[in-house]
Amino acid sequence: MTCPKCEGNRQVWEKWYDFDTETWITGYRTCTNCRGSGIVYLYSSVSYALAFFFGLSSSFSLIFAVDYGATALRLDWNPWVKDVKEVRYWFNPMYFVWLFHVNRKKWVEWTTALSLIATLIVVPMIALPLTSYQLISTPMLGQNIFAGWLIGTVLTIPFAIAWYQNYEDLSKLL
Numbered sequence: 513m514t515c516p517k518c519e520g521n522r523q524v525w526e527k528w529y530d531f532d533t534e535t536w537i538t539g540y541r542t543c544t545n546c547r548g549s550g551i552v553y554l555y556s557s558v559s560y561a562l563a564f565f566f567g568l569s570s571s572f573s574l575i576f577a578v579d580y581g582a583t584a585l586r587l588d589w590n591p592w593v594k595d596v597k598e599v600r601y602w603f604n605p606m607y608f609v610w611l612f613h614v615n616r617k618k619w620v621e622w623t624t625a626l627s628l629i630a631t632l633i634v635v636p637m638i639a640l641p642l643t644s645y646q647l648i649s650t651p652m653l654g655q656n657i658f659a660g661w662l663i664g665t666v667l668t669i670p671f672a673i674a675w676y677q678n679y680e681d682l683s684k685l686l
C-alpha cells in the first residue's frame with residue numbers, strides 16, 4: 513500500500529527549523545509517515561484492529577473446522593468408541609472422540625476454548641517474528657499494530673463465545 517502522505521515517492525515538502533544555521537528551511541525531507549520506504553501497510557490502529565480481528569477469528573474458525581474434521585474421521589476409524597459407556601479421564605487420547613459422539617454440545621465447548629487458546633497464542637507467535645523488523649523500524653506503526661492486536665484479541669473472545677452459543681444453528685447451515 514502506497515504511503516498517502518508522500519504518495520510513494522518517499523519525500524515530502526516541509527518547513528523545518530535548522531538548529532545549526534538557526535533558520536527556517538523549506539524543502540524536501542524524508543517522509544516521516546513511511547520513513548522513506550514509500551510504503552504504508554495500514555493506516556490506523558482501527559484498521560489494524562479490524563485486520564487482527566478478521567485474521568484471528570478466521571484462524572479460530574479454521575482451527576475449529578480442522579479439529580471437527582479430524583475428530584469425525586477418528587470416530588469413523590474407531591467405531592468401537594460409540595459403544596463405550598464412559599470415559600473417565602479427559603487426558604485419554606480418545607476422550608474427545610468419545611465426547612464428540614455422546615455429547616456434542618460439551619465437545620463444542622471444549623473445542624471452542626482450545627481453538628481460542630491456540631489462536632491467541634500460536635498465531636501471534638508465528639506472526640510476530642515475521643513482522644518484527646517492521647515493528648521495530650517503524651515505531652509509529654508499531655504502536656498502532658500493538659493497539660490493533662490488543663483490540664483484535666479482545667474482540668475475538670466474544671466472537672468465540674457467540675460461535676459456541678450459536679453453534680447448533682450454524683451447524684444446520686453447513
Ligand SMILES: [Zn+2]
Pocket residue numbers: 515516517518519520522523543544545546547548549550551
Ligand atoms: Zn511516505
